[in-house]
Amino acid sequence: MTANLEINLGGLRMKNPVTVASGTFGYGQEYNEYFDISRLGAVTTKSLSLKPRAGNRPPRLVETPAGLLNSIGLQNVGLDEYLNIKVPFLRAKNVPIIANVYGHSPEEYAEMAMRIEEAQGADAIEVNLSCPNVHDAKTASGPTLVAQVPESVRDYTQAVKSATKLPVFIKLSPNVVDIREPALAAQEAGADAVSLINTLIGMAIDPETRRPRLTNVVGGLSGPAIRPVALKMVWDASKVLDIPIIGMGGICEPDDAIQFLLAGATAVAVGSMSFRQPDAALIIAEGIGAYLERHDITDVAELVGAMEL
Ligand code: DHB
Numbered sequence: 001m002t003a004n005l006e007i008n009l010g011g012l013r014m015k016n017p018v019t020v021a022s023g024t025f026g027y028g029q030e031y032n033e034y035f036d037i038s039r040l041g042a043v044t045t046k047s048l049s050l051k052p053r054a055g056n057r058p059p060r061l062v063e064t065p066a067g068l069l070n071s072i073g074l075q076n077v078g079l080d081e082y083l084n085i086k087v088p089f090l091r092a093k094n095v096p097i098i099a100n101v102y103g104h105s106p107e108e109y110a111e112m113a114m115r116i117e118e119a120q121g122a123d124a125i126e127v128n129l130s131c132p133n134v135h136d137a138k139t140a141s142g143p144t145l146v147a148q149v150p151e152s153v154r155d156y157t158q159a160v161k162s163a164t165k166l167p168v169f170i171k172l173s174p175n176v177v178d179i180r181e182p183a184l185a186a187q188e189a190g191a192d193a194v195s196l197i198n199t200l201i202g203m204a205i206d207p208e209t210r211r212p213r214l215t216n217v218v219g220g221l222s223g224p225a226i227r228p229v230a231l232k233m234v235w236d237a238s239k240v241l242d243i244p245i246i247g248m249g250g251i252c253e254p255d256d257a258i259q260f261l262l263a264g265a266t267a268v269a270v271g272s273m274s275f276r277q278p279d280a281a282l283i284i285a286e287g288i289g290a291y292l293e294r295h296d297i298t299d300v301a302e303l304v305g306a307m308e309l
Contacts (some may be wrong), residue, residue: 003292004299007269010192010244011167012124014041014096017300018257018285021248021271022047022100022126023072027086032093034278040285042096044269047128049102050112056133057215062204067223068272071133072217074102078101079112087121098169100126106159113164125166129196130173132220146175150185152214157189169202169246172197174233183237195246196237197230223272224250231263238264238305252280254287264305
């Protein structure tokens with residue numbers, strides 16, 4: 001008997017609990033040359049802004065011993081090109097689309113969500129309240145992210161929720177003292193799910209030149225280095241939330257994804273690993289199925305929050 005991998009993620013039906021982390025998968029087209037992306041539970045797009053953005057000046061990627069430090073700065077094609085060029089490809093693939101959006105104000109996020117719904121450009125909206133790379137790090141002590149201020153999380157979530165009937169997922173930042181506060185604020189404002197976690201803010205210096213390795217000095221760390229931190233935050237949040245969690249942060253193989261489900265995530269996203277192995281997300285989806293069968297579990301839902309203490 002094959003186990004049931006289907007899930008309902010805050011109103012979004014997925015054939016398996018695996019998507020990709022925003023910004024690591026473009027808009028899906030390039031990866032479709034490596035595997036059939038319609039086999040994923042959903043495709044999550046690179047953060048979209050109203051207007052196209054070129055992003056920060058390079059270098060904007062640095063490898064660390066177990067992770068990737070990035071300061072891309074929201075390079076993206078902008079909403080019009082997304083709707084006109086990228087969506088038709090994804091719709092032809094018949095894969096659920098989670099559109100990740102970024103804006104400068106609650107109103108701008110609301111406008112984007114409204115336009116995406118109108119154009120049927122996604123099946124869910126992921127609201128990026130946690131990009132670390134849109135401030136000039138040389139002039140500030142560090143970026144202040146919307147996701148670091150629970151009252152702001154509430155305002156932004158409410159704005160998007162009142163603009164669309166699509167499921168709304170709020171992507172939060174690990175750069176906080178207590179993840180439960182922004183997570184609860186998102187839930188109270190009507191979020192349908194939360195995405196945990198975005199990148200951890202970090203930096204690297206070249207001792208020879210004494211210069212930062214990233215032009216924007218600081219960036220966001222992803223990859224296996226952050227997995228234990230992500231897992232702990234998913235666990236913390238799952239204890240206080242009623243809405244589902246999309247767990248992410250350094251998921252490289254099926255066992256990593258299983259850990260996130262056991263900690264309380266309903267779905268998982270594969271990020272940096274897709275750069276090393278383009279079909280990693282598919283291998284992980286298949287591996288979750290194999291795990292369920294190996295353990296005589298009939299439904300993936302039985303794993304969610306099933307860590308034994
Ligand atoms: C970028 C990085 C992030 O971690 C994020 O959440 C959004 C955008 C970026 O630099 O493009």
